[in-house]
Amino acid sequence: MPDNRHITLIGAGLAGAVLATLLVQRGWQVDVYEKRGDPRVQGYGGGRSINLALAERGRHALRLAGADDAVMQHAVMMRGRMVHFLDGRTDLQRYGRDDSEVIWSVHRGELNVVLLDIAERAGARLHFDRGLSAVDFDARIATFTDPRDGNTHQVAFESLVGADGAGSALRAAMAKQMDLGERTESLGHSYKELEIPPARDGGFSIEPNALHIWPRGRYMCIALPNDERTFTVTLFLPNEGDPSFATVRDGGDARALFERDFADALPLIPDLERDFERNPTGVLATLYLDRWHLDGRAVLLGDAAHAMVPFHGQGMNCAFEDCVALAEQLDARPDRASAFAAFQADRLPNARAIQQMALENYLEMRDRVDDDDYLLQRALEHA
Numbered sequence: 001m002p003d004n005r006h007i008t009l010i011g012a013g014l015a016g017a018v019l020a021t022l023l024v025q026r027g028w029q030v031d032v033y034e035k036r037g038d039p040r041v042q043g044y045g046g047g048r049s050i051n052l053a054l055a056e057r058g059r060h061a062l063r064l065a066g067a068d069d070a071v072m073q074h075a076v077m078m079r080g081r082m083v084h085f086l087d088g089r090t091d092l093q094r095y096g097r098d099d100s101e102v103i104w105s106v107h108r109g110e111l112n113v114v115l116l117d118i119a120e121r122a123g124a125r126l127h128f129d130r131g132l133s134a135v136d137f138d139a140r141i142a143t144f145t146d147p148r149d150g151n152t153h154q155v156a157f158e159s160l161v162g163a164d165g166a167g168s169a170l171r172a173a174m175a176k177q178m179d180l181g182e183r184t185e186s187l188g189h190s191y192k193e194l195e196i197p198p199a200r201d202g203g204f205s206i207e208p209n210a211l212h213i214w215p216r217g218r219y220m221c222i223a224l225p226n227d228e229r230t231f232t233v234t235l236f237l238p239n240e241g242d243p244s245f246a247t248v249r250d251g252g253d254a255r256a257l258f259e260r261d262f263a264d265a266l267p268l269i270p271d272l273e274r275d276f277e278r279n280p281t282g283v284l285a286t287l288y289l290d291r292w293h294l295d296g297r298a299v300l301l302g303d304a305a306h307a308m309v310p311f312h313g314q315g316m317n318c319a320f321e322d323c324v325a326l327a328e329q330l331d332a333r334p335d336r337a338s339a340f341a342a343f344q345a346d347r348l349p350n351a352r353a354i355q356q357m358a359l360e361n362y363l364e365m366r367d368r369v370d371d372d373d374y375l376l377q378r379a380l381e382h383a
């Protein structure tokens with residue numbers, strides 16, 4: 001275990017908050033710098049994917065951080081996929097034999113707020129409105145910029161941990177020092193979020209305990225429940241071809257697409273045009289790096305190290321597993337460089353495998369879950 005037990009985390013998102021808690025619990029002094037303002041004061045401005053599927057892998061990390069009970073208060077159980085066929089029929093394909101094998105839908109903003117509270121209560125020091133903008137690795141000085149006034153603040157560090165997401169500023173700074181073997185593969189598909197509000201009686205409009213899928217071959221919609229009885233719908237379309245985000249360009253085009261292909265979903269989304277035009281179009285890509293650390297001075301984890309397409313619902317779960325692995329290595333190794341190297345050796349092959357599964361699951365979700373042969377095979381597996 002290193003003598004000096006101070007560490008600087010970049011990003012107070014999902015991984016940053018969990019890692020901060022795990023390290024403080026192990027006796028580390030932790031400072032966390034976050035580009036955005038405090039979501040507990042000014043509301044969550046995350047800007048993407050309103051809710052996330054939380055699986056057992058992620059819950060294991062949350063239990064270790066003492067956060068599982070608090071998070072589960074905001075979670076909605078999803079027993080399986082509810083497939084919506086073109087002709088309006090539906091079919092629930094369970095994930096397991098009973099409710100011990102389920103996944104959970106959690107609101108990203110609520111989850112982040114709960115995790116920040118726990119990290120702060122544990123003793124982590126959180127600094128908001130501090131975006132990492134430059135790093136001098138020789139002098140071990142990090143520069144943070146306050147997005148509100150552009151003022152810069154310099155901070156000395158022993159090691160930086162990049163939990164700053166897919167567009168990681170720490171990764172960009174590290175890449176100026178060494179070849180990370182970085183490559184990004186675009187999926188050629190993007191997404192748009194829409195909302196199903198509660199029903200007139202205040203309850204859920206459709207079955208709450210399921211992940212709803214409208215598979216349509218080259219494209220699809222999904223919907224996950226939120227605990228305030230709404231659903232977040234995500235429309236995935238290719239970037240080119242017909243239909244695609246090149247042909248479905250405004251609210252009117254989106255309505256025509258839904259009338260044709262997602263007819264049973266259309267009446268559930270009263271603000272389809274507004275949502276489609278107001279919400280940004282998210283791009284989907286897989287980020288591969290061959291190296292995740294710069295000796296003992298910096299290391300990346302979560303999306304900063306291995307962003308993936310969301311079709312296996314495992315990006316956050318994998319990021320939480322990274323947090324446990326890194327905290328354990330920092331405890332077990334005599335110095336930071338060997339802890340970071342052991343962390344990379346442990347987690348990089350796992351991340352690659354999950355990235356591949358996420359890509360394969362897109363084909364399965366949009367193409368195969370309404371395939372009769374496939375349904376028969378699954379029925380036999382579960383018979």
Ligand code: FAD
Pocket residue numbers: 010011012013014015016033034035036048049051052053054130131132133163164165166167168169170191234282301302303304310312313314315316317318319
């Ligand atoms: P983030 O959550 O992106 O957090 C990064 C933090 O760093 C943010 O708070 C950001 O403001 C901050 N930051 C950024 N730059 C700086 C800077 N320069 N200085 C300081 N701070 C900075 N995963 C699942 O497990 N289940 C799902 O169902 C799921 N669904 C998804 C659906 C979609 C549409 C998408 C796009 C992703 C989905 N994911 C899902 C993946 C999941 O969102 C990510 O894997 C997860 O958010 C990664 O956590 P993170 O902490 O590494 O990064």
